[in-house]
Amino acid sequence: MTLPSPVGVCPDLRQETFELPAQAVSVAEARNRAFERLRQWGMSVDVCHTARLVVSELFTNAVLHTDSDRIGCLLYVADNQIRIEVRDQGSYASTPMLLFPGAEEERGRGLQLIETLTQAWGVESAGRGLGHIVWAVIRP
Numbered sequence: 001m002t003l004p005s006p007v008g009v010c011p012d013l014r015q016e017t018f019e020l021p022a023q024a025v026s027v028a029e030a031r032n033r034a035f036e037r038l039r040q041w042g043m044s045v046d047v048c049h050t051a052r053l054v055v056s057e058l059f060t061n062a063v064l065h066t067d068s069d070r071i072g073c074l075l076y077v078a079d080n081q082i083r084i085e086v087r088d089q090g091s092y093a094s095t096p097m098l099l100f101p102g103a104e105e106e107r108g109r110g111l112q113l114i115e116t117l118t119q120a121w122g123v124e125s126a127g128r129g130l131g132h133i134v135w136a137v138i139r140p
Contacts, residue, residue, distance in 0.1 A: 066090030
C-alpha cells in the first residue's frame with residue numbers, strides 16, 4: 001500500500017510516509033513517529049502534541065474498525081499547515097462519521113476530538129474497495 005503524494009506540491013513541502021502493521025501496538029509507534037518528525041521540522045511542542053493526538057485517534061480507528069493488515073500514514077507540512085492522512089486497506093460497515101454517544105458510553109468520541117483539534121478533516125475512498133483515507137489539517 002502506498003500513499004499518493006500531495007497534489008500541487010510546493011517548494012517548501014516537507015513530508016514523511018510510513019506504514020505499520022494494523023495492530024494496537026502500532027498506535028504508539030505512529031504517534032511517536034509523527035511527533036518526532038514534526039519536531040525535526042521545527043514545529044512547536046504544542047502543535048506536535050496536537051498532531052500526535054490526531055494521529056493516535058485516526059490510527060486507532062483504522063486498527064479497530066477496518067479489516068486491514070497494514071495502515072499507512074502520510075504527514076506533510078506546506079503553506080503553514082500540517083496535513084495528516086491515515087489510510088487503511090480494509091472496509092468499513094459505513095463511512096467514518098461523528099458520533100454523539102451518551103454519557104455512559106465508553107467509546108465513540110474520537111472524531112469529536114478530531115473535529116475540535118483540527119481546522120478541517122474528512123474521509124476519502126481509497127478507490128476500488130481498497131479502504132479509506134481519513135485526513136485532518138492542523139494550522140500552527
